[in-house]
Amino acid sequence: MNTIPKWADLVLIPLISLAIAALLSALVILGIGEDPVAAVKMMVSGALGSTYGWGYTLYYATNFIFTGLAVAVAFHAGLFNIGGEGQATLGGLGVALVCLALPWPHWALALPAAALGAALFGAAWAAIPAWLQARRGSHIVITTIMFNFIAASLLNYLLVNVLRPAGAMDPSSARFGEGTHLPTLHDLAAPLGIAFSKAAPANISFLLALAACLAVWLLIWRTRPGYEIRALGHSEPAALYAGIHPLRTVMWAMLISGALAGLMAVNTVMGEAERLVMNSVGGAGFIGIAVALMGRNHPLGVLLAAILFGFLYQGGAELALWTDIPRELIVVIQALVILFTGALDNMVRMPLERLFLALGKGRA
Amino acid sequence: MDLATLLQVLDSTIRLATPLLLACLAGLFSERSGIYDIGLEGKMLAAAFGSAATAAVTGSVWLGLLAGIGSSMALAGLHGLSAITFRGNQLISGVAINFLAAGLTVVLAQDWFHQGGRTPSLSGGARFDAIALPLAETLRPVPVLGPVYAELISGHTLLVYVAVALVPASWWVLYRTRFGLRLRAVGENPEAVDTAGVSVPATRYAAVAICGALCGLAGAYLATSLQAGFSRDMTAGRGYIALAALIFAKWRPWQALGATVLFGLLQAMALRYQNIELAGIAFPGQVMDALPYILTVVILAGFVGRAVPPRAGGEPYVKERKI
Numbered sequence: 001m002n003t004i005p006k007w008a009d010l011v012l013i014p015l016i017s018l019a020i021a022a023l024l025s026a027l028v029i030l031g032i033g034e035d036p037v038a039a040v041k042m043m044v045s046g047a048l049g050s051t052y053g054w055g056y057t058l059y060y061a062t063n064f065i066f067t068g069l070a071v072a073v074a075f076h077a078g079l080f081n082i083g084g085e086g087q088a089t090l091g092g093l094g095v096a097l098v099c100l101a102l103p104w105p106h107w108a109l110a111l112p113a114a115a116l117g118a119a120l121f122g123a124a125w126a127a128i129p130a131w132l133q134a135r136r137g138s139h140i141v142i143t144t145i146m147f148n149f150i151a152a153s154l155l156n157y158l159l160v161n162v163l164r165p166a167g168a169m170d171p172s173s174a175r176f177g178e179g180t181h182l183p184t185l186h187d188l189a190a191p192l193g194i195a196f197s198k199a200a201p202a203n204i205s206f207l208l209a210l211a212a213c214l215a216v217w218l219l220i221w222r223t224r225p226g227y228e229i230r231a232l233g234h235s236e237p238a239a240l241y242a243g244i245h246p247l248r249t250v251m252w253a254m255l256i257s258g259a260l261a262g263l264m265a266v267n268t269v270m271g272e273a274e275r276l277v278m279n280s281v282g283g284a285g286f287i288g289i290a291v292a293l294m295g296r297n298h299p300l301g302v303l304l305a306a307i308l309f310g311f312l313y314q315g316g317a318e319l320a321l322w323t324d325i326p327r328e329l330i331v332v333i334q335a336l337v338i339l340f341t342g343a344l345d346n347m348v349r350m351p352l353e354r355l356f357l358a359l360g361k362g363r364a
Numbered sequence: 365m366d367l368a369t370l371l372q373v374l375d376s377t378i379r380l381a382t383p384l385l386l387a388c389l390a391g392l393f394s395e396r397s398g399i400y401d402i403g404l405e406g407k408m409l410a411a412a413f414g415s416a417a418t419a420a421v422t423g424s425v426w427l428g429l430l431a432g433i434g435s436s437m438a439l440a441g442l443h444g445l446s447a448i449t450f451r452g453n454q455l456i457s458g459v460a461i462n463f464l465a466a467g468l469t470v471v472l473a474q475d476w477f478h479q480g481g482r483t484p485s486l487s488g489g490a491r492f493d494a495i496a497l498p499l500a501e502t503l504r505p506v507p508v509l510g511p512v513y514a515e516l517i518s519g520h521t522l523l524v525y526v527a528v529a530l531v532p533a534s535w536w537v538l539y540r541t542r543f544g545l546r547l548r549a550v551g552e553n554p555e556a557v558d559t560a561g562v563s564v565p566a567t568r569y570a571a572v573a574i575c576g577a578l579c580g581l582a583g584a585y586l587a588t589s590l591q592a593g594f595s596r597d598m599t600a601g602r603g604y605i606a607l608a609a610l611i612f613a614k615w616r617p618w619q620a621l622g623a624t625v626l627f628g629l630l631q632a633m634a635l636r637y638q639n640i641e642l643a644g645i646a647f648p649g650q651v652m653d654a655l656p657y658i659l660t661v662v663i664l665a666g667f668v669g670r671a672v673p674p675r676a677g678g679e680p681y682v683k684e685r686k687i
Contacts (some may be wrong), residue, residue: 057615082455136664143661146658146664156650161648267595289456332463335461338459343447344445
């Protein structure tokens with residue numbers, strides 16, 4: 001069945017899908033009476049033209065790396081985790097509880113503890129749907145959707161009734177202490193003599209995200225649990241005959257996936273807001289799906305796709321600021337990317353397969 | 365709780381249950397034919413915008429309704445294209461449709477009406493009026509039954525009655541017609557239907573189209589009956605609650621009515637009471653909000669009854685697949 005070469009599968013098909021999505025997005029921009037070329041120019045200069053723009057692009061990208069990796073790891077086990085939103089929400093709760101629990105003396109101590117809290121809470125929120133899928137046969141897509149909503153209600157309740165400091169009006173937790181303040185890319189770049197913007201929220205979590213990419217690559221392709229996850233994803237009967245325990249493997253895949261989604265909160269809650277607010281995830285859990293699809297579930301691909309979406313996010317914000325094009329345009333672009341790289345994958349793949357088949361015959 | 369309060373809560377239950385019921389029946393047709401649809405939310409949202417925008421421009425709620433159904437069916441066609449023709453992942457397609465609708469409605473609303481992603485407020489002929497059933501006012505003095513008839517049964521918009529009528533209609537179509545038999549068979553065992561000489565794709569496209577039309581009604585109801593106009597994300601998760609209700613109803617029409625009324629009641633209660641005390645324990649409103657989702661998870665887990673989805677659900681059908 002392998003009629004197309006690997007490079008075409010990994011590079012050409014995503015690029016063509018992306019090009020179609022971009023073309024349709026341009027038509028939408030034309031349709032609302034704006035100039036697509038000018039829009040792209042403004043997005044590029046707004047997102048990549050300054051260290052301030054880069055700071056925001058990388059800040060968003062950090063979120064999408066975590067949620068993209070989360071979706072990708074579950075995908076390898078044949079599981080479609082659309083619960084990233086809820087898992088990241090709970091991850092935020094984990095970060096907040098850790099940060100508020102102790103008067104942290106220095107971020108270097110607070111960061112590992114908060115990351116652990118985020119990962120544990122995210123994993124715990126993924127564990128229930130995982131167990132229900134593996135043991136009770138409940139469809140993981142539906143249960144994770146339900147858990148997204150349950151997480152939102154839970155956080156709403158906790159912020160309004162439990163975590164809100166006395167006398168405060170808006171539903172959010174108290175500010176974290178000074179000792180939890182994470183160094184921004186400005187702080188990190190300054191000793192190297194690089195003048196990085198002070199105002200952008202990108203912080204050390206970006207390096208954490210890069211480390212997560214490496215860790216996921218090692219896990220999936222270089223360890224036994226990773227092998228079991230991939231085997232289960234390829235064929236459950238075959239995995240079963242190979243002596244792979246499906247319940248254990250599904251649990252591992254979803255726990256890791258939930259932990260990765262939860263880790264996103266280190267960036268948003270600890271790195272940017274420095275307190276827990278309502279809806280700190282802001283749809284990043286869903287964007288993770290697009291990122292994983294575009295990145296072909298490979299950590300390097302996820303990294304590149306996350307930066308692309310970070311660019312779209314920051315560029316889109318600039319567009320909304322300077323033109324009449326609303327911010328929601330990026331939601332449309334994102335939808336088209338998910339549609340063409342995911343659901344309509346075969347639309348691009350089928351003609352290409354035929355093309356490569358014809359080329360192969362010609363050579364032989 | 366006195367009768368008047370009870371009637372008010374039940375009245376708003378009906379209002380809130382109607383879009384859930386329509387969307388739930390929509391999902392019922394699609395999923396019974398083997399096409400999972402988590403894009404109910406997006407189709408409702410597109411229909412809400414389409415109907416409100418058209419009604420605002422033309423002043424006619426009927427043209428609005430048509431446009432709403434059209435917008436929803438266009439997205440249904442897209443879902444059919446990716447799920448049936450190109451055998452794509454139905455869940456990913458649904459996610460994409462939800463995003464497409466969430467983004468496109470606001471972009472177009474901003475471009476057309478310049479009101480921050482809303483449509484103008486609808487009034488007069490651009491909205492569905494409440495229908496007073498015959499003798500509602502005359503019978504009002506009759507104790508208990510009078511107010512129930514006048515407040516609860518009479519005085520809703522046309523789409524509410526249509527939604528209720530669609531329950532037996534859906535049952536009849538699914539269980540008493542040749543088309544319904546084929547539709548259900550396609551969702552359970554497409555090979556058998558194919559062998560019998562019935563086109564699997566055509567049957568599935570028909571189911572997806574019905575799903576689009578019903579989501580269109582649901583969205584149009586939101587924008588032209590329940591509220592007066594479109595505002596961003598006005599579906600507010602109703603598509604997902606409808607999906608939850610569908611599982612709760614185990615993919616059956618009458619049970620869908622029961623499940624959506626139950627979820628509508630939960631919404632009405634959460635809306636009216638911030639905290640509810642039952643048996644000495646205070647339940648916060650957020651528990652009521654989360655209850656449909658929690659109940660669904662419990663049902664899915666098989667702790668109370670067992671919800672078994674159509675067997676071929678989520679699987680694209682490939683003719684004469686070599687295994």
